[in-house]
Amino acid sequence: MIKAGITCVQISGIFLLLMLAVMARADLTIEVTRGVDNPTKIAVVPFRRSGSLALEDMAAIVTADLNRSGQFDVLSRDAMYSSPSHANQVHYRDWRALGVEYLLIGSSDGTEQSTHLQFELFDVYRQKSLLKGTYADRSHAERAIAHKVSDAVYKKLTGIEGAFSTRMLYVSVVRLANKQQTHRLMIADADGARAREVLKSSEPILSPAWSPDGKQIAYVSFETTRPAIYSQVLATGVREQLTNYRGLNSAPAWSPDGKRMAMVLSKDGNPEIYIMELASRQLHRVTHHSAIDTEPSWMPDGKSLVFTSDRGGKPQIYQVAVARASSAPGDAAAGPVKRLTFKGNYNARASLLADGKSMVMIHRDQTGYHIAWQELKTGRLIILTHSSLDESPSIAPNGSMLLYATKYKGRGTLAAVSLDGGIKFRLPSPSSDVREPAWSPAM
Amino acid sequence: MKIKLMSVSAVAFKKGIFIAVLAGFLGACASSDQKDDSAFDSDADDATAVATGIDDSAPIETIDEPAMDLDTVFYFDFDQSTLSASTRAGLDAQAAALRGNDSDIRIEGHADERGSREYNLALGERRAKSVADYLAIQGISRSRIEVVSYGEERPISLRSDESAYSQNRRVELK
Numbered sequence: 001m002i003k004a005g006i007t008c009v010q011i012s013g014i015f016l017l018l019m020l021a022v023m024a025r026a027d028l029t030i031e032v033t034r035g036v037d038n039p040t041k042i043a044v045v046p047f048r049r050s051g052s053l054a055l056e057d058m059a060a061i062v063t064a065d066l067n068r069s070g071q072f073d074v075l076s077r078d079a080m081y082s083s084p085s086h087a088n089q090v091h092y093r094d095w096r097a098l099g100v101e102y103l104l105i106g107s108s109d110g111t112e113q114s115t116h117l118q119f120e121l122f123d124v125y126r127q128k129s130l131l132k133g134t135y136a137d138r139s140h141a142e143r144a145i146a147h148k149v150s151d152a153v154y155k156k157l158t159g160i161e162g163a164f165s166t167r168m169l170y171v172s173v174v175r176l177a178n179k180q181q182t183h184r185l186m187i188a189d190a191d192g193a194r195a196r197e198v199l200k201s202s203e204p205i206l207s208p209a210w211s212p213d214g215k216q217i218a219y220v221s222f223e224t225t226r227p228a229i230y231s232q233v234l235a236t237g238v239r240e241q242l243t244n245y246r247g248l249n250s251a252p253a254w255s256p257d258g259k260r261m262a263m264v265l266s267k268d269g270n271p272e273i274y275i276m277e278l279a280s281r282q283l284h285r286v287t288h289h290s291a292i293d294t295e296p297s298w299m300p301d302g303k304s305l306v307f308t309s310d311r312g313g314k315p316q317i318y319q320v321a322v323a324r325a326s327s328a329p330g331d332a333a334a335g336p337v338k339r340l341t342f343k344g345n346y347n348a349r350a351s352l353l354a355d356g357k358s359m360v361m362i363h364r365d366q367t368g369y370h371i372a373w374q375e376l377k378t379g380r381l382i383i384l385t386h387s388s389l390d391e392s393p394s395i396a397p398n399g400s401m402l403l404y405a406t407k408y409k410g411r412g413t414l415a416a417v418s419l420d421g422g423i424k425f426r427l428p429s430p431s432s433d434v435r436e437p438a439w440s441p442a443m
Numbered sequence: 444m445k446i447k448l449m450s451v452s453a454v455a456f457k458k459g460i461f462i463a464v465l466a467g468f469l470g471a472c473a474s475s476d477q478k479d480d481s482a483f484d485s486d487a488d489d490a491t492a493v494a495t496g497i498d499d500s501a502p503i504e505t506i507d508e509p510a511m512d513l514d515t516v517f518y519f520d521f522d523q524s525t526l527s528a529s530t531r532a533g534l535d536a537q538a539a540a541l542r543g544n545d546s547d548i549r550i551e552g553h554a555d556e557r558g559s560r561e562y563n564l565a566l567g568e569r570r571a572k573s574v575a576d577y578l579a580i581q582g583i584s585r586s587r588i589e590v591v592s593y594g595e596e597r598p599i600s601l602r603s604d605e606s607a608y609s610q611n612r613r614v615e616l617k
Contacts, residue, residue, distance in 0.1 A: 175601065181597075204593060204596035204597065206560055206561075206564075206594075206596060207560070207561060222593070222596070225591070226591055227564070227591075227592075247568065247590065248564060248565065248568055248592065250561055250564055251561045264561065264565070266565075266568060270568075270569070270572075271565040271568065292562065292565040292566065292569065294561045294562055294564070294565050295559060295561045295562065308559065308561070308562055310562075314522075315558070315559075315562055346558060348558060348559040348561075348562050349559040349561065349562070362558065362559050364558070368557075369557060369558055389556065389557065389603060391558070391559055391560065392559070392560065407603055410601075410602070410603065435560075436560065
């Protein structure tokens with residue numbers, strides 16, 4: 001959780017533009033552009049509200065979550081005949097008449113000390129309760145609680161862990177009248193709400209990444225007028241500059257165990273992949289090639305990296321095994337470099353799914369740059385997005401969807417697509433160009 | 444932006460490198476940059492000195508800018524870092540001016556928006572380095588040259604069409 005008082009830090013006399021975490025001027029809003037053909041019909045009855053605090057409409061948050069998944073068709077409130085908040089008020093026949101398969105009801109209580117929600121999910125056709133629970137949190141925690149309810153309902157009805165309680169990082173850029181730009185690293189709920197500023201700079205910020213425990217982030221900032229990699233503890237805002245080498249310092253990627261970071265440095269002449277042991281700051285070089293080697297991404301077992309290289313003339317995805325963690329200096333490559341992509345002449349920015357069997361990446365065809373999915377064993381490739389400037393794919397921790405950046409009506413926009421390509425939504429931002437989404441691990 | 448280097452010993456060191464690099468290029472060798480880079484990288488204090496040497500309040504135009512009437516922006520083809528004939532001519536003029544003074548030069552590489560941001564960062568560096576290599580061959584000491592890539596992060600034009608892309612694929616001398 002971000003706390004209100006992120007502190008300013010000064011490193012080596014460099015003036016930093018770390019600001020207090022403030023609410024963004026405008027949250028992102030959701031537009032579902034495509035869903036599954038036969039979505040599950042569910043009704044989410046407005047939760048009864050009591051207590052001394054006026055609570056946010058948690059049923060509306062759950063409704064938005066389920067609609068955004070593309071797998072549910074949530075009944076409009078106007079169509080409801082009744083508003084039950086307790087099991088003995090539920091008349092299945094009424095809901096069946098509306099074509100509803102499942103029904104979610106609840107009652108909430110808000111005080112200065114805490115927020116409570118009791119909820120129950122019913123199967124309308126079988127006329128039985130499927131799930132019942134209570135969530136309690138500090139006061140003003142309606143969004144956190146509502147997302148937990150969405151996670152529980154989603155898991156019960158699909159068998160897959162929900163990802164509604166997760167968050168995302170993204171970069172927002174505003175161009176000022178004098179052609180200067182204001183760059184902000186933002187953190188928001190996965191639905192775009194509760195956006196807060198993590199870092200603000202007049203110089204570019206890029207490649208935000210999460211630690212596997214979700215407590216720290218890393219990014220590249222040009223605030224010294226050169227690129228450098230920083231890590232930052234989200235709760236306190238305390239940050240460290242991890243690299244300051246001549247040339248590129250970029251593409252940070254935490255290892256699955258959180259102890260190492262893959263990165264790109266060009267200090268030895270041209271961009272190469274390195275691994276840094278975070279405890280000792282010991283660097284191990286992974287690649288040795290005069291071409292561009294960049295965008296390292298870990299296999300989930302931590303035993304190899306995939307990366308982008310143009311060593312074959314055009315950017316393609318390669319894989320290399322890496323040695324176990326070591327505090328001694330030396331090379332980290334533990335095997336030959338193997339090419340993974342052969343379709344098309346531009347494949348870049350790969351990231352692996354949790355099972356390590358497939359990856360998503362940027363793929364160019366004759367209509368532009370798209371997000372594509374590729375199975376590693378067979379090489380089978382499926383193009384998931386069809387706009388022409390799609391980039392920065394970032395997979396949800398439950399593997400159901402990915403966020404990516406695209407251009408829509410001339411402006412940088414975040415969008416999401418399911419891994420089967422069937423569900424799509426956009427998160428347009430009214431006031432700025434947004435880009436480089438990074439979906440958090442499960443929280 | 445100018446970068447002021449550093450201590451007296453560092454200046455002496457720079458001159459040593461300058462001679463070494465010149466000697467290297469007499470043999471038409473273009474790979475002595477690695478030696479140069481590692482000489483600076485090996486000392487963490489140097490890196491800090493470079494970083495703190497950039498001060499927005501310092502007068503930027505105290506040095507007679509050789510670039511005033513010369514081309515300072517050079518353009519590149521898609522996914523390419525090769526120098527066109529007109530770019531080489533412009534850089535010849537820059538090199539002539541730079542030989543007449545001892546000012547430092549910052550070479551900024553840029554890419555268009557297509558494709559991945561990190562790959563574009565690397566591509567911008569490759570473009571800036573091909574300019575740096577050309578200037579070095581013209582006898583400009585590598586210790587005077589700093590290469591920084593912004594990738595696609597600082598476009599000239601925000602539009603998404605071919606003319607915008609061709610303006611954005613560039614190297615700027617500062």
